[in-house]
Amino acid sequence: MAENNKVRVAIVGATAYTSREAIRWLLVHPGVDIVALCSRRDPQPRIDEVFPELAGRLELRCEPIDAAALKGRVDVVMMCLPNGLTMDLAPRLLDAGMRVIDFSADYRLKEPAEYQQWYGKEHTDLGNLARAVYGLPEAYREKIRTAALIANPGCYPTSAALGIIPLLRAGLIEAKDIIVDAASGISGAGRDPKPEHHFPERHETFEAYKIGEHRHMVEIERTLDPYVRASKSSVIFTPHLIPMERGILSTIYLHPRQPVSTEHVMQVFAETYQNEPFVRLRKSPPRTGDVARTNFCDLTARVVKSRIIVLSAIDNMVKGAAGQAIQNMNIMFGRKETEGLV
Amino acid sequence: MAENNKVRVAIVGATAYTSREAIRWLLVHPGVDIVALCSRRDPQPRIDEVFPELAGRLELRCEPIDAAALKGRVDVVMMCLPNGLTMDLAPRLLDAGMRVIDFSADYRLKEPAEYQQWYGKEHTDLGNLARAVYGLPEAYREKIRTAALIANPGCYPTSAALGIIPLLRAGLIEAKDIIVDAASGISGAGRDPKPEHHFPERHETFEAYKIGEHRHMVEIERTLDPYVRASKSSVIFTPHLIPMERGILSTIYLHPRQPVSTEHVMQVFAETYQNEPFVRLRKSPPRTGDVARTNFCDLTARVVKSRIIVLSAIDNMVKGAAGQAIQNMNIMFGRKETEGLV
């Protein structure tokens, strides 16, 4: 920790959208100093050249990703790299005494074979994979406090898990018949200018993608499994793309084990989340616009015929990425959990 | 029919979005004359004052809705009024020898009690209700040919029915376990400037609405029922609003009665729709942008775990309203079904 008692943060993969979002929040966090930004670029850019909005606010030049160079300057490293890269870097950062919050999927799936199946790459850091804590504070707050390595959850899984876990834990629903129909703004696709995200292609259109094949499907299942008795969950996951920048809405269809009322479901949510600072129960259907640029997850439920329908809205860039990372950081460093986030 | 062999069309409720869409298409339809536009406004506007895009193309002044005044001038009336008004007007138009295509819900639900339940109003034209034909050409083409009164289908029901009927008819799926998760552009809400559709409120947000309470839920069920053996269908319907002008995507979760493959499902669709001019089977997920301003319905299916997922995209203003009405008109007047539509 710095002498001023501030958490010294480095961001690796500093030119990603998730990094930009983290920088925006960290700049106004009273208990943080951004001490380094690292990228794989050569030559290294000044961050305000990459994100002109940062001019006059943060004018650090990026530096190479070098654990030795960060050692002693940095308390925690936020890793905003593409999947498959952090597992090469995290061991060195951890060995050098830094804590790590990984935005990628590298440490989310505990089963190495499953990682290989879904990410097409052998996992090379099995020791840390076993030790990593899944950074969903509403589920793992105590473990997060002392974790050296946090697997920051995916955006869709965060949205889905917060809407399903309480009902699963209460034994209200079948674990084998879960449908998560979700839709996301385009920032979730990252900064790489793919043809399908060219403005004229993406504006004024709506579509599903990776139907039943998205990697977050298995992440949702593994996040739910601890709450299933003597079995595993089965989730059908259909993501869609919305012509807007940010926001995720999950519309979740659950199969009640016995007839249940909307009031009962809401009561279970209310009890689960009564002390949670970032989960808000709503009477009317949540709007992504109401959680945009906040770390909140807005939830409601309805019983319709034979199903419980849960609606869960987050900002994919905040509760779905950088905000949750900062929430985790606050917990890890004994700070107020909401500091810098409300 | 006019001497020039053109169909003489009047549009009632001419200042609605659906009317504007009908006008756009009818103006380039080689077999049609728009002979009258009727509205409830006083004073009556010229249509290009209401829709400035029509300047120089159609400069008719609207006239009151008066069956006597239309008699003899008009072959078919397209009714673009809000729900609950057409049933007062249609009898007079029909008695005066005109055929009627109703864009509202007044003649869609055959059961008067159900109409009253969902639309909050007693049905006052039971005779015509019994005679009206549901204007989904892919299901009722033969009846449409000779119908005097067409209940033009709702936008969501069109999209859903085209994706479900073939599988229901083939006996592939359970009729009691159907989930239709759909999303629509904002034009579906009509021209009335409600607070929730004010640009800054609607832009950059996504939400569900009328969860399990939307009137199209029962319309979907009644449209499916004829294909269910000895029972009725049960549909859970969740509509969402997309920050774009037009387009509907339905993501439909169906419960196969026996294990089935994606290929088999696609084969059933292929056989059903092989001669349909406006249904296109796609390999990749349909995009609303690809059917925008067309009368096509784009369909695909995937089997994922225990469900068949059908994706069905239409333009809510075209195949979901004005385009389908013109398709019906073409059928009713013995014209080529695709005339003016491709």
Added chain:
Amino acid sequence: MAENNKVRVAIVGATAYTSREAIRWLLVHPGVDIVALCSRRDPQPRIDEVFPELAGRLELRCEPIDAAALKGRVDVVMMCLPNGLTMDLAPRLLDAGMRVIDFSADYRLKEPAEYQQWYGKEHTDLGNLARAVYGLPEAYREKIRTAALIANPGCYPTSAALGIIPLLRAGLIEAKDIIVDAASGISGAGRDPKPEHHFPERHETFEAYKIGEHRHMVEIERTLDPYVRASKSSVIFTPHLIPMERGILSTIYLHPRQPVSTEHVMQVFAETYQNEPFVRLRKSPPRTGDVARTNFCDLTARVVKSRIIVLSAIDNMVKGAAGQAIQNMNIMFGRKETEGLV
């Protein structure tokens, strides 16, 4: 001032977009307590019912606008009412010892006849009109410190004035040949759901409005006049509407009195704004997206043929309204000018 040394703020007209924006910023301002929200509604709403995004963050119920009831509880009142209402209320608030920052145009034009001409209403508070300070810190910082009543500038005038004043003061340009071609996001039109701002009408279109008739034209002129020697300025102002939520870009065409280079113009800006915390000079053309949700004004200039072209971007809701009001408040209460704003 409160015992905790925080500025106690009331917002009047609390259900406006500008109020919402002020609330968002004030909630994270470390030196402020929001102590009252006032509205003209009956019954008075809780603010999170009006703006669901505030749930869990600010759950004050609005109260009537009553100077007596605010007296002693409030240090400064932010008035977010439509034009023509503040001049009735401000005298009472000032008399009760509160300072006032008015977001409306009521105290911006010093000449009562001009107010009447442009706002169609006789000015009824001439004493305070004479004393009010135009709250553009870059021009009137010293007067703002001690002002009891601030006329918070209009959004377009802020954007225009910051791009023109330095060149006028330096004697570089003709005061009689100024063209301000500007474009704004739709939030500038307020929360009232007018037909022309209905989502399907506003999406995917661009247009000019109130060409040469917008009230901000005269406000720009009066803001420039103090920098003109022995004469008055003449401004042609053409605003446009952009299908987006927030942001203003002014493209300003200025007539140099003598041939001048881009470098010289930029040098004048650099000298003028070297110590200004919220004006940023850019090499590349400013983007509204880069100032969105910030209090910055991004500026650049180009000499093209016979004109200096200045480009000036702000967020109409921030530097053009609530952010500038908070900047003024910080100055008025001796706080760091950037507090709560970066």
Added chain:
Amino acid sequence: MAENNKVRVAIVGATAYTSREAIRWLLVHPGVDIVALCSRRDPQPRIDEVFPELAGRLELRCEPIDAAALKGRVDVVMMCLPNGLTMDLAPRLLDAGMRVIDFSADYRLKEPAEYQQWYGKEHTDLGNLARAVYGLPEAYREKIRTAALIANPGCYPTSAALGIIPLLRAGLIEAKDIIVDAASGISGAGRDPKPEHHFPERHETFEAYKIGEHRHMVEIERTLDPYVRASKSSVIFTPHLIPMERGILSTIYLHPRQPVSTEHVMQVFAETYQNEPFVRLRKSPPRTGDVARTNFCDLTARVVKSRIIVLSAIDNMVKGAAGQAIQNMNIMFGRKETEGLV
């Protein structure tokens, strides 16, 4: 001409947005057959693979660009290639007896040195450059009838020229003091997915670009020059990007040679355009949304203080590209000028 009296059209550069737009219009043009699509790709795609919206409507496979292979099959070739390529291909197509409509800038600037200056490439087809006719029907209709080679105008120049030429010809305005402040939807940037047009970068932002450096500035000047007596025009041109797909609005500031009224200016426009099928005079400011997907140019004017302000709206893809090309084609082949366009 084909035996069925239809114009046989080939499109070269078939995978461009302008080609897609041409295809959309030509498919519903009653007097046209699309007989070939040519591209530089290898392998050659089927056009509905490139543009899935065309499935079931046009399923031609693209072929290489080969004048010999097109000879005898094609009456007119629409060239949708990037700048600098058509001048290599047009001579062969013309020699083979086809007429050519070039969407690129290759034949727009009559002065080879100017082409080289602005397009960075020596012009290699000077003979055809001299013979090419600038395809603005409102200015050059008679020459278009018999032209073998049409230089189809740029989008911004079309919008600007239609708003300026009548006033220049009437001697009302100074040719040396013309400011064209214009804004365009993003389709104008083409299909190439550049980082700055990635959806999240382009959505919800507005900016100027190529200020005083855009190639269309000189094209506007050269288009105006024939209407200037004994001199050349001087135009300052500032384009902007609007977060929408299509549409251009030019806001044009003109310097009247003598005091003039709005009515007089409108009268000059009315006389000039009274028989023009695609120019519409408006009282209220034109909206790009009202000309979207039409070949119209909507115009209005206002005199404000010392300037005439002309507002001119077109669809950059239609009157600014494919629609104007078809208008030219109709004229060239003796068809009704509006055929297939209204």
